[in-house]
Amino acid sequence: MAALGEFALIRQYFAAAACAAPRPGVALGIGDDCALLHLPPGERLAVSTDTQVAGVHFPHDPDPFLLAQRSLAAAASDLAAMGAAPLGFTLALTLPAAEPAWLEAFARGLDVMARACRLSLIGGDTTRGPLNINVTVFGSLPAGQALLRSGARPGDLLCIGGPTGEAAAALPLVLGARAAVGAGDAQLLARYWTPQPQLALGQALRGLASAALDVSDGLLADCGHIAAASGVRLVVEAPRLPLSAALRAAAGDQALTLALSGGDDYVLAFTLAPHAVSALQVAGVPFHIVGRVETGSGVALHDGAGRDITPASSGYQHFGGADGQA
Amino acid sequence: MAALGEFALIRQYFAAAACAAPRPGVALGIGDDCALLHLPPGERLAVSTDTQVAGVHFPHDPDPFLLAQRSLAAAASDLAAMGAAPLGFTLALTLPAAEPAWLEAFARGLDVMARACRLSLIGGDTTRGPLNINVTVFGSLPAGQALLRSGARPGDLLCIGGPTGEAAAALPLVLGARAAVGAGDAQLLARYWTPQPQLALGQALRGLASAALDVSDGLLADCGHIAAASGVRLVVEAPRLPLSAALRAAAGDQALTLALSGGDDYVLAFTLAPHAVSALQVAGVPFHIVGRVETGSGVALHDGAGRDITPASSGYQHFGGADGQA
Numbered sequence: 001m002a003a004l005g006e007f008a009l010i011r012q013y014f015a016a017a018a019c020a021a022p023r024p025g026v027a028l029g030i031g032d033d034c035a036l037l038h039l040p041p042g043e044r045l046a047v048s049t050d051t052q053v054a055g056v057h058f059p060h061d062p063d064p065f066l067l068a069q070r071s072l073a074a075a076a077s078d079l080a081a082m083g084a085a086p087l088g089f090t091l092a093l094t095l096p097a098a099e100p101a102w103l104e105a106f107a108r109g110l111d112v113m114a115r116a117c118r119l120s121l122i123g124g125d126t127t128r129g130p131l132n133i134n135v136t137v138f139g140s141l142p143a144g145q146a147l148l149r150s151g152a153r154p155g156d157l158l159c160i161g162g163p164t165g166e167a168a169a170a171l172p173l174v175l176g177a178r179a180a181v182g183a184g185d186a187q188l189l190a191r192y193w194t195p196q197p198q199l200a201l202g203q204a205l206r207g208l209a210s211a212a213l214d215v216s217d218g219l220l221a222d223c224g225h226i227a228a229a230s231g232v233r234l235v236v237e238a239p240r241l242p243l244s245a246a247l248r249a250a251a252g253d254q255a256l257t258l259a260l261s262g263g264d265d266y267v268l269a270f271t272l273a274p275h276a277v278s279a280l281q282v283a284g285v286p287f288h289i290v291g292r293v294e295t296g297s298g299v300a301l302h303d304g305a306g307r308d309i310t311p312a313s314s315g316y317q318h319f320g321g322a323d324g325q326a
Numbered sequence: 327m328a329a330l331g332e333f334a335l336i337r338q339y340f341a342a343a344a345c346a347a348p349r350p351g352v353a354l355g356i357g358d359d360c361a362l363l364h365l366p367p368g369e370r371l372a373v374s375t376d377t378q379v380a381g382v383h384f385p386h387d388p389d390p391f392l393l394a395q396r397s398l399a400a401a402a403s404d405l406a407a408m409g410a411a412p413l414g415f416t417l418a419l420t421l422p423a424a425e426p427a428w429l430e431a432f433a434r435g436l437d438v439m440a441r442a443c444r445l446s447l448i449g450g451d452t453t454r455g456p457l458n459i460n461v462t463v464f465g466s467l468p469a470g471q472a473l474l475r476s477g478a479r480p481g482d483l484l485c486i487g488g489p490t491g492e493a494a495a496a497l498p499l500v501l502g503a504r505a506a507v508g509a510g511d512a513q514l515l516a517r518y519w520t521p522q523p524q525l526a527l528g529q530a531l532r533g534l535a536s537a538a539l540d541v542s543d544g545l546l547a548d549c550g551h552i553a554a555a556s557g558v559r560l561v562v563e564a565p566r567l568p569l570s571a572a573l574r575a576a577a578g579d580q581a582l583t584l585a586l587s588g589g590d591d592y593v594l595a596f597t598l599a600p601h602a603v604s605a606l607q608v609a610g611v612p613f614h615i616v617g618r619v620e621t622g623s624g625v626a627l628h629d630g631a632g633r634d635i636t637p638a639s640s641g642y643q644h645f646g647g648a649d650g651q652a
Contacts, residue, residue, distance in 0.1 A: 027370055031555075032475055033407035033539055034372035034465070041367050044353055046360035047448065049416040049462060053455035081359035090375040092418075092460045122373065129379035130456035134418045136375060139360070148358055213359055229357075 014091070014107050014121055025087045025140060026120050035122035037087065037138060044143050045087075048078035049136040059175055064102045066193035067133070068109030073195045074216070075135035076117045077266040080202035081214035083147040084139025088122040089114070094132040117197055147205055147212035152230035152271040156210050158291035161198045161268040163242040164219050166191035168262025169250045184246035195266035204283040205270055212270035218261040220311075222269055223291075223299045230271075233296030236260070239304040240290045260301065260311070340417070340433050340447055351413045351466060352446050361448035363413065363464060370469050371413075374404035375462040385501055390428045392519035393459070394435030399521045400542070401461035402443045403592040406528035407540035409473040410465025414448040415440070420458040443523055473531055473538035478556035478597040482536050484617035487524045487594040489568040490545050492517035494588025495576045510572035521592035530609040531596055538596035544587040546637075548595055549617075549625045556597075559622030562586070565630040566616045586627065586637070 014030075028036035039045055052071045054060045072089065079086055091110070095102075114121060119137065170192035172178040173185055180189060198214070205212055211230055215222045219241075223234045241259050248255045271293050272280065280287060291302075301310045340356075354362035365371055378397045380386045398415065405412055417436070421428075440447060445463065496518035498504040499511055506515060524540070531538055537556055541548045545567075549560040567585050574581045597619050598606065606613060617628075627636045 027469075028472065028474075032472075033404040034374040034410065034472075036408075036472055037371040037373060038469070039365050039371065045363040045365065045371060047363060047416065047462075047464070048360040049418045049449060049451050049460070051418045051420055051451050051453045051458075051460065053420055053453050053458075056454055078359040082362075084360065090373065090462060092375045092377045092462075094377055094379055094458055123375060125375050125377050125460075127377045127379050128382055129458060132377075132420055132455060132458045132460075134375070134377065134451075134458075134460040136373075136416060136418075136462045138373070143353075143364070146354065146358075146360075146362055148354075150358075 014110065014124065026122055029120065029122050030124070035088070035090070037122070039140055042143055043140045044146065046079055046082045046084035046139040046141060046146065047136065048075060049134065050075035050078065052133045054131045064106035065109040068106045069113040069194045070192070071133040071135055072110060072113040072117065072119070073197050073266060075137045076113075076119060076197040076199065077195065077214040077216070079137050079139040080197045080199045081147065081212055081268055082139065082141065083145060083202045083206045083212070084141045085203060086117050086119045086199055087138045087140055088120040089135055089137045090122060091124040092127075092134040092136075093124065094127045094129040096128065096131060113194070117199060141206065145206045147202065147209050147270070149211050149213050149226050149229035152211035152226050152232050152234070152293045153273070154232055154293050154295045156271040156273055156293040157277065157289050158223070158234055158236065158293060159270050159272055159287045159289050160215065160219065161201045161270075161285075161287055163244045163247065163259070164215055164265040164267060165247045165251070165255060165259030165262045166244060167195065167264035167266075168258040169247050169255075184249045187244070187246040188250055192264065195264070197266060198268045201268055201285045201287070204280065204285045205268070208276045208280055209270040209272050212268055215265040215267050215269050216263060218263045219265070219269065220260050220299050220301065226269070226271065227297060227299055231297070233294040234291060234299045235294055236291040236299065236301050237304070238301055238309065240288065242288050257311070340436065340450065352448055355446065355448045356450070361414070361416070363448070365466055368469055369466045370472065372405055372408045372410035372465040372467060372472065373462065374401060375460065376401035376404065378459045380457045390432035391435040394432045395439040395520045396518070397459040397461055398436060398439040398443065398445070399523050399592060401463045402439075402445060402523040402525065403521065403540040403542070405463050405465040406523045406525045407473065407538055407594060408465070408467065409471060409528045409532045409538070410467045411529060412443050412445045412525055413464040413466055414446040415461055415463045416448060417450040418453075418460040419450065420453045420455040422454065422457060439520070443525060467532065471532045473528065473535055473596070475537050475539050475552050475555035478537035478552050478558050478560070478619045479599070480558055480619050480621045482597040482599055482619040483603065483615050484549070484560055484562065484619060485596050485598055485613045485615050486541070486545070487527045487611075487613055489570045489573065489585070490541055490591040490593060491573045491577070491581060491585030491588045492570060493521065493590035493592075494584040495573050495581075510575045513570070513572040514576055518590065521590070523592060524594045527594055527611045527613070530606065530611045531594070534602045534606055535596040535598050538594055541591040541593055541595050542589060544589045545591070545595065546586050546625050546627065552595070552597065553623060553625055557623070559620040560617060560625045561620055562617040562625065562627050563630070564627055564635065566614065568614050583637070
């Protein structure tokens with residue numbers, strides 16, 4: 001790594017990502033002590049930072065092309081959850097050695113996801129050490145229109161932006177405990193390695209959703225975050241959850257459990273007044289109504305007949321580890 | 327760490343830093359999917375990210391109270407180098423275990439440096455893994471007034487904001503190769519562990535300096551960055567370099583070498599038209615004129631009689647390792 005020297009690494013391998021979909025809000029990109037961002041009057045800058053560590057968020061020795069996509073997507077999902085329009089990101093990459101093939105594949109993956117998310121690489125830092133990937137993302141949104149976790153009101157509907165559980169169902173494949181077979185397993189692996197942040201959905205929810213977040217710790221756990229921040233009770237109606245064919249095929253009778261508690265889904269969960277449903281349908285973004293907001297606290301799971309079937313444990317602490325985001 | 331659960335860690339230990347010196351530009355701090363920053367019209371947001379890794383930027387098992395200060399200061403120094411006013415920062419902390427005493431001391435150190443720099447903690451992420459500290463800092467400055475590396479012109483003076491070499495002279499103390507004795511060694515250790523980002527100097531340089539950066543790789547190496555970005559030659563006049571008594575006492579005849587190539591100084595180096603010197607003196611900020619800008623390329627070191635004494639190697643790759651910042 002020393003042979004490449006200061007600056008050379010990130011410039012050489014990440015030039016493509018730095019040029020991908022340059023955003024008008026980036027006044028100065030890579031190359032000086034700081035990047036400079038411009039915000040139109042009345043806009044707010046949304047910021048979130050996310051770290052991915054080998055053995056915690058992904059297995060050791062993953063495919064760098066996929067790892068880069070997953071790392072950027074996980075961070076960008078927080079912009080979606082806030083309703084922010086994507087702007088740029090910084091990459092702080094700690095890696096044990098500078099292997100050109102690894103870096104080239106990682107940079108390609110970064111470029112793919114940066115283009116998909118319309119995010120420009122605006123700065124970074126590369127350091128030698130145990131593999132650690134930190135991405136800090138930046139977006140913009142009009143003042144007063146951020147999707148917070150705290151606005152859910154009794155009477156609102158609980159919605160999700162897509163099926164959950166598929167990333168968790170991919171874990172045996174990711175860990176090599178089972179070989180991937182067919183299109184269903186390919187779909188699960190794609191959901192794990194290349195989740196697609198729901199940025200369009202998040203922006204469509206501005207002025208419509210009363211609360212939102214992205215599901216990363218498992219649907220029930222994340223619904224608990226909305227319930228706590230809003231001072232309400234969320235009821236998930238189990239029969240309303242979309243369980244994909246790929247999930248059902250891979251997980252069998254554990255499909256519902258994974259959809260409720262699996263984690264790493266990176267779809268949005270949000271609450272919505274009933275009168276806002278038609279406006280959201282007009283916007284043409286995908287969503288599923290999976291429950292409702294009541295007075296009270298916590299999260300309940302109901303069967304089709306309104307009976308409480310809340311599992312004893314709804315928490316999830318990521319792939320083999322634990323972390324916390326503030 | 328799992329026992330503390332999602333959110334609990336960073337909230338519990340870093341609440342003080344989150345509250346330290348709240349800035350008017352922080353519209354929403356810790357607790358949702360993103361933080362929200364507000365910029366007055368005409369201002370730009372300056373962003374820089376910096377990672378510190380055990381065994382590369384600091385020895386294994388350092389004092390967490392000092393480590394936190396050093397990590398935040400190293401990142402904040404990039405805001406100073408840009409002339410930005412401090413706003414906030416995110417902390418992505420990867421650590422092997424959640425030891426309350428360690429976290430408490432780290433949070434106290436973070437709080438001390440956050441207050442000194444007038445930076446608010448606006449978000450973060452805590453993850454289990456090998457110790458890795460990433461700080462992303464945010465500042466603001468009027469459009470068009472950022473201190474870039476690219477504006478140095480022949481005829482300008484080369485200046486630094488304080489003595490260099492002390493942090494490098496502290497390394498034998500930091501590594502335990504020598505025991506600290508007296509006030510001089512204490513000064514060296516303070517320079518290493520608790521550098522003070524020159525934020526006031528950076529802001530005073532707006533509209534005066536033609537180029538600036540912070541010295542982190544060693545004075546000659548960083549002067550090389552200005553020379554390359556500006557397309558000029560920088561001449562450092564060795565007898566003009568301020569060599570502190572503490573540095574001289576600790577480093578003996580290596581004092582000049584450390585001042586030129588030591589690294590980790592976190593003082594500003596900048597270029598200035600001669601007519602701007604008096605305005606900067608009026609501003610009351612400390613600086614030393616140590617050389618000049620000429621046509622040409624690269625960096626030369628001259629003795630008192632104008633003779634070239636440029637050392638064969640002027641590069642430096644940090645404490646035992648290598649990294650690169652973009």
